[in-house]
Amino acid sequence: MILLLAIIYFCGARMGAQPINIPLETRNNALVLRVADNKDVNLIYYGKKLSEAAEYAGIPELYKQSGDYSGMLTSAYTPSGSRNLVEPAISVTHADGNNSLDLKYVSHQVSAVANGVSSLTVQLKDPVYDFEVTLFYKAYFNDDVIEQWSEIRHKEKGNVTLHKFASANLCLKADSYWLKQFHGDWAKEMQPEESRLTHGIKTLDTKLGTRANLFQPSVFMVSLGKPATEDEGTVMYGSLEWSGNFRIDLELDPQDNLRIIAGVNNYALDYSLVANEKFTTPPFLFTLSDKGKGDASRKIQRWARDYKILDGKGSRLTLLNNWESTYFDFNESKLSELFKDTKKLGVDLFLLDDGWFANKYPRNDDHAGLGDWQENKAKLPNGISSLVKEAQANGVKFGIWIEPEMVNPKSELYEKHPDWVVKQPKRDEFYFRNQLVLDLSNPKVQDFVFGVVDNLLTKNPDMAYIKWDCNAVIYNAYSAFQKNQSHFYIEYVRGLYNVLAKIRSKYPTVPMMLCSGGGGRVDYGALQYFTEFWPSDNTDPLERIFMQWEYSYFYPAITSSNHVTDWGKQPIKFRTDVAMMGKLGFDIVVSKLSGNDLQFCQNAIKNYNDVKPIIWHGDQYRLSDPATNSVASIMYVDEAKSTGIMFNYLVNYRYDAKSTFPIRLKGLEATKKYKLTEINLYPGSNSSLNANKTYSGDFLMKIGFNPDVNARRTSVVLKIEEAK
Numbered sequence: 001m002i003l004l005l006a007i008i009y010f011c012g013a014r015m016g017a018q019p020i021n022i023p024l025e026t027r028n029n030a031l032v033l034r035v036a037d038n039k040d041v042n043l044i045y046y047g048k049k050l051s052e053a054a055e056y057a058g059i060p061e062l063y064k065q066s067g068d069y070s071g072m073l074t075s076a077y078t079p080s081g082s083r084n085l086v087e088p089a090i091s092v093t094h095a096d097g098n099n100s101l102d103l104k105y106v107s108h109q110v111s112a113v114a115n116g117v118s119s120l121t122v123q124l125k126d127p128v129y130d131f132e133v134t135l136f137y138k139a140y141f142n143d144d145v146i147e148q149w150s151e152i153r154h155k156e157k158g159n160v161t162l163h164k165f166a167s168a169n170l171c172l173k174a175d176s177y178w179l180k181q182f183h184g185d186w187a188k189e190m191q192p193e194e195s196r197l198t199h200g201i202k203t204l205d206t207k208l209g210t211r212a213n214l215f216q217p218s219v220f221m222v223s224l225g226k227p228a229t230e231d232e233g234t235v236m237y238g239s240l241e242w243s244g245n246f247r248i249d250l251e252l253d254p255q256d257n258l259r260i261i262a263g264v265n266n267y268a269l270d271y272s273l274v275a276n277e278k279f280t281t282p283p284f285l286f287t288l289s290d291k292g293k294g295d296a297s298r299k300i301q302r303w304a305r306d307y308k309i310l311d312g313k314g315s316r317l318t319l320l321n322n323w324e325s326t327y328f329d330f331n332e333s334k335l336s337e338l339f340k341d342t343k344k345l346g347v348d349l350f351l352l353d354d355g356w357f358a359n360k361y362p363r364n365d366d367h368a369g370l371g372d373w374q375e376n377k378a379k380l381p382n383g384i385s386s387l388v389k390e391a392q393a394n395g396v397k398f399g400i401w402i403e404p405e406m407v408n409p410k411s412e413l414y415e416k417h418p419d420w421v422v423k424q425p426k427r428d429e430f431y432f433r434n435q436l437v438l439d440l441s442n443p444k445v446q447d448f449v450f451g452v453v454d455n456l457l458t459k460n461p462d463m464a465y466i467k468w469d470c471n472a473v474i475y476n477a478y479s480a481f482q483k484n485q486s487h488f489y490i491e492y493v494r495g496l497y498n499v500l501a502k503i504r505s506k507y508p509t510v511p512m513m514l515c516s517g518g519g520g521r522v523d524y525g526a527l528q529y530f531t532e533f534w535p536s537d538n539t540d541p542l543e544r545i546f547m548q549w550e551y552s553y554f555y556p557a558i559t560s561s562n563h564v565t566d567w568g569k570q571p572i573k574f575r576t577d578v579a580m581m582g583k584l585g586f587d588i589v590v591s592k593l594s595g596n597d598l599q600f601c602q603n604a605i606k607n608y609n610d611v612k613p614i615i616w617h618g619d620q621y622r623l624s625d626p627a628t629n630s631v632a633s634i635m636y637v638d639e640a641k642s643t644g645i646m647f648n649y650l651v652n653y654r655y656d657a658k659s660t661f662p663i664r665l666k667g668l669e670a671t672k673k674y675k676l677t678e679i680n681l682y683p684g685s686n687s688s689l690n691a692n693k694t695y696s697g698d699f700l701m702k703i704g705f706n707p708d709v710n711a712r713r714t715s716v717v718l719k720i721e722e723a724k
């Protein structure tokens with residue numbers, strides 16, 4: 001394997017009679033491309049790695065599928081307008097007005113990118129037009145993760161219009177395919193649905209522009225043969241690393257192949273490509289496991305921590321947020337009290353939310369002020385700087401909320417720069433949360449948005465955290481800056497990434513939360529710049545058990561900002577225990593907590609500080625699914641398999657619902673002995689569990705452990721420690 005990664009070779013267009021096979025192997029899997037005699041490049045295999053690479057060549061002849069009339073059903077990047085009969089990956093109009101495209105193999109190259117990371121590039125060219133596509137496959141060996149994207153360019157005399165330009169075009173072969181997809185809305189993010197794919201095309205997409213995931217995220221999974229369970233079955237996970245419109249077509253073709261074509265949504269987007277301009281698509285991320293959904297998750301989670309999310313291996317700050325405790329109604333003296341409460345609670349940082357800015361149109365509710373990022377003089381006469389200092393004097397850090405991509409029509413920004421606003425010149429404005437989106441495709445707007453962050457951080461070098469919100473979708477898509485309106489949606493996201501890249505080159509480490517009126521925006525394109533995201537405004541802990549469960553298929557716990565709030569009917573213990581399965585924060589009125597509730601929280605934060613490295617950096621195992629059981633259970637184990645933490649919750653409140661059977665633990669060392677101690681006990685209550693008993697890993701994984709969850713013990717947190 002190392003050999004494969006270390007060898008850099010180049011294969012020219014000269015070919016003999018034998019087709020060329022190009023295997024891209026990771027620890028467990030192989031993706032194999034074949035260059036046919038006619039120089040078409042097909043994907044002949046994506047599945048478990050074979051011991052002998054030479055044997056990949058024998059795979060295609062064993063498939064006795066019905067005829068492929070075009071000879072290109074399994075194309076590695078399906079062009080349109082020539083022989084193709086199915087959903088294309090790319091479709092263009094050439095400079096001379098012709099709509100046909102064919103793509104033939106020119107060369108390929110395999111190279112080592114870094115330790116454990118290799119890249120395969122495949123050069124394709126139209127035999128008739130001076131038009132080229134390079135396919136990129138970046139393979140992360142240890143995690144079985146591949147990122148695929150394409151680069152498109154031409155040297156035609158005039159512009160070429162790209163009507164479709166996918167990042168990836170995969171092809172799976174199985175008896176049946178089961179799609180697990182997600183949908184949602186505000187406070188209802190990540191609702192799962194799993195169903196068998198039938199012939200034709202199932203499209204997952206969004207056309208919202210910003211807050212693109214509000215109704216549907218790009219994450220999905222496809223099980224082969226039968227729906228995979230947590231520990232069994234073959235399942236592929238996919239996701240587009242893009243914070244704007246995406247489109248994923250899953251096409252069950254006439255030969256029963258599942259063709260997956262994923263990329264930026266071409267809705268309202270015809271891209272006019274100038275000669276020699278490189279058009280690069282965002283990566284489509286995928287992994288495959290034959291050991292079920294749990295293994296696939298752990299691979300993606302590990303990959304994300306190691307390679308993608310900002311500071312994935314680092315630490316995070318616990319915090320007290322004031323959104324739900326004050327909303328827009330605060331002033332310096334109220335905040336002074338909150339700094340004290342932050343310290344009293346024992347968290348690291350105070351996060352000042354919406355409402356701190358704007359003077360001509362003060363931000364006292366969500367109808368005015370967005371865009372005017374100057375401290376509101378009535379609420380904060382001494383400015384943000386004095387707050388940062390005062391927080392520090394109280395022994396806590398200070399963070400701040402911004403929503404820099406947006407503007408209220410009632411704002412000075414709107415008055416000064418109406419041309420910076422996304423809106424149709426001849427039509428009525430239409431609002432989402434009383435606001436409009438700024439035109440980030442305009443470099444001047446990019447500078448303005450960068451300036452919002454830059455000013456805050458330059459004036460306040462000790463500012464320790466930023467919550468970056470995005471509360472509106474794009475209606476009436478139109479840019480006063482763009483000459484070609486059909487570039488708008490892609491230029492918006494490019495503009496956003498320019499700003500984020502600039503922020504990160506100047507401020508590489510300041511933690512930033514990706515928020516979008518809840519979970520309207522989370523993807524691995526954005527998470528390169530953010531340390532964490534806000535899964536939902538819905539913080540009812542019962543809802544969160546389900547939602548965090550679904551997010552956890554794709555995102556590691558270290559990225560999940562979970563706040564204890566007053567949503568839901570559960571006691572503070574339940575709410576805190578649930579929020580601990582990620583990055584813990586609070587958004588409650590600390591001064592109104594009862595003595596016992598406060599003591600519980602203080603103690604839980606101490607426990608959290610003790611176990612958070614396991615939650616953030618350990619392997620996650622989903623043990624008992626809330627969708628099918630009365631008790632939900634999730635555990636995290638450190639790499640050494642010596643310490644773990646297990647969270648258990650009652651999710652069914654009918655008579656006598658409880659943890660009837662022991663719950664099998666996972667990821668332990670069979671030969672090690674463990675003791676399980678209940679932590680986060682509410683003051684005055686005792687555990688019903690025997691903390692002195694030890695169990696072998698073998699026992700805990702084969703028989704399990706009963707956390708004794710029932711109507712009197714609705715939430716039970718267990719610390720698992722190796723007994724030496």
Ligand code: GLA
Binds near residue numbers: 354366515516
């Ligand atoms: C969004 C966020 C909330 C809060 C408000 C402030 O709804 O999701 O957490 O920050 O905006 O207006």
